[in-house]
Amino acid sequence: MDLMTHADRLRPVPFREILKAGRTISEFDACGWDINVSRQYLDEAAERALTEAVAEKDLPGAIDRLFSGETVNPSEGRAALHWALRAYETDFADADRVRTSSEAAEALASDIANGRKTAANGKPFKAIVHIGIGGSDFGPRLIADAFHDSRLPGVELRFCANLDPLDLELALDGLNPAETLVVGVSKSFGTEETLYNLSRARDWLRKDVSADWAKHFVLVTANPERATAWLEGADGLILDLPESVGGRFSIWSAGSVACSITLSSDVMKGFRDGAADMDAHVQNAPAHENAAIQLAMLDYWNASFMGFGARALLAYSRRLRLLPAYLQQLEMESNGKSVGPDGVGVGGSTTPLLWGGEGTIGQHSYHQWLHQSPSIVPAEFILAPGARSDDDGVTGLTAHALAQAEVLANGRTLEEIQQEEPELPAEIAAQKVHAGGRPSTFISTPVLTPQKLGSLIALYEHRTYLAGVLWGLNSFDQWGVERGKTMAGRLKPGGEGSNDPVTNHLIDMLRG
Structure with missing residues (x-):
């Protein structure tokens, strides 16, 4: 039967x-x-x-x-090595490179949390603003909320994900740029929402921190070339988010560095263990x-x-x-x-x-x-x-x-x-x-x-x-996600537009 x-x-x-x-x-x-x-x-x-x-x-x-480490993502010809980020040990080179990427993030987090890595004015950071969306947001936000009672004293953690301008404005509200660190997480460093919010945060920091604004950014990505270009030649911190780690599997990665900075050290260690x-x-x-x-x-x-x-x-x-x-x-x-x-x-x-x-x-x-x-x-x-x-x-x-x-x-x-x-x-x-x-x-x-x-x-x-x-x-x-992103780009001013009559009607209505 x-x-x-x-x-x-x-x-x-x-x-x-x-x-x-x-x-x-x-x-x-x-x-x-x-x-x-x-x-x-x-x-x-x-x-x-x-x-x-x-x-x-x-x-x-x-x-x-x-x-x-076999190819389990045939669409992109990749292994899926997110598990290596929390492994006690690994036995092949690709997995070992993934594992050490999270170790680098933990070392940086320790330096920031303990005041060895400071703001441009030489003082410790008092606020962390995490900017990301999807897998670059849900995971760190979950950990931070789950163990809010384990946050270190004197450091505030806020999140921003939405393209709606209000989201960043609320995340920055009442913060002093001179003592704020922005963590930007985007695997491709091409995610529209994240780059929009990061650019606005960069403008906010430049007004106060001036030429040393890049010292107030930690960028986590699998595309360091794009991140470097975004920094406009300034000396910023870039952490690796390995290509073999999908965004929705990246909670264990350097993408959660804001949690490592603001929570007691046993939280992320226990989480990975x-x-x-x-x-x-x-x-x-x-x-x-x-x-x-x-x-x-x-x-x-x-x-x-x-x-x-x-x-x-x-x-x-x-x-x-x-x-x-x-x-x-x-x-x-x-x-x-x-x-x-x-x-x-x-x-x-x-x-x-x-x-x-x-x-x-x-x-x-x-x-x-x-x-x-x-x-x-x-x-x-x-x-x-x-x-x-x-x-x-x-x-x-x-x-x-x-x-x-x-x-x-x-x-x-x-x-x-x-x-x-x-x-x-x-x-x-x-x-x-x-x-x-x-x-x-x-x-x-x-x-x-x-x-x-x-x-x-x-x-x-x-x-x-x-x-x-x-x-x-x-x-x-995630081809369904990618199609929506592509269509949004076409519907912006200067884009290809749409052949759909209802969409065109809505565009005319929204433009007033």
Whole structure:
């Protein structure tokens, strides 16, 4: 029986019956994360068929190809060596060059944080403004927000990503140019939004710092020639962002140097160490215990066979409130595709829409839709308290996460409501029915540390890559993103314009 036949068989079966049908509790541990996948539209027969089908795709071989530096990005003829940025050691030259690029960034960060590298006036920097977009923004912003309570005293960190002029104006508001360092991150050093904001920041610094303005910039790029030209002959600092590291996989790179400067030194070290531990797990754990393989299998099953076109990420952790936005880029830019590297359509659905937010805050908005709308959206709970300083708070957070997952799965029938609340009018009782049948994954750890965040992000990276293998996609290119950039350039004054009548009408309207 093929996988679609199993999905068709299970789809109409009440979810409670599937859960009671004898499939044992399914969970595994990876680097201190407990991952429970028991609440899925799978019984023993379907799970066995899924395991057999996935075995044919040779995910262990795909893992070996990634870590041995083989070409896994055929569109650009490249390896994907982001994992080397956090490796304890590497055993071939290309990976070693990638690893040492992050070491150079850490050395510079230490010099700046400790006052050995100063502003043009010889004084320590008191503010860092990070300018980047996409993978050059989401990652550092996530780390900085997650461990805000580990920031060093006396140094402020701000971010700017948007092309809207207000974004930079807010980032610079109230800062003294003479004591501000600007970190610009662009792999190509051709990203429109980043160059626009960097140029405005350069004008802002020139007014105050004058000829020594370049001492207030750190540029992180894989294109040092462009960065050097942008510095106009001035002596600025340029850090390497290796070509074999994709933007959405660059959180471990020199692109996070602003975090290394402003956070206590153990944060970034622990973050990378945790990721290295997850790399070891993914390389060495057998398939049935391998967290990345098992989660990629579920993504494949839920999207391509069960037909679930979205997944809700519910992060019960203040430190992880920006994780949904980070993972949106990682997963949807990587696998939001329908054509494989051979130019042939892969057929069927691929990566789902990923959205979500911070628990318990989301319970007061979109959880209503998750529970009682006609749509079924699998949920992924991440329970990771940011601190255990108050038992009542952690107990409450845990209870809410557990309760939401249980109600999504089991629902509440009309009969149960009438038994529990016999006095209710029939129309009210009907409105209280929860259909249930919403599958979920429950990922938890006692407290979120830098190491745990590092291992979690690495897990999602590997899961994304392996899901791409299952769908037959190249997870390391992004032609959809590139097309939008090209079209925007054509629509600027002096560009080619558009052949689309609606676009031309909107241009005329916006010009007034």
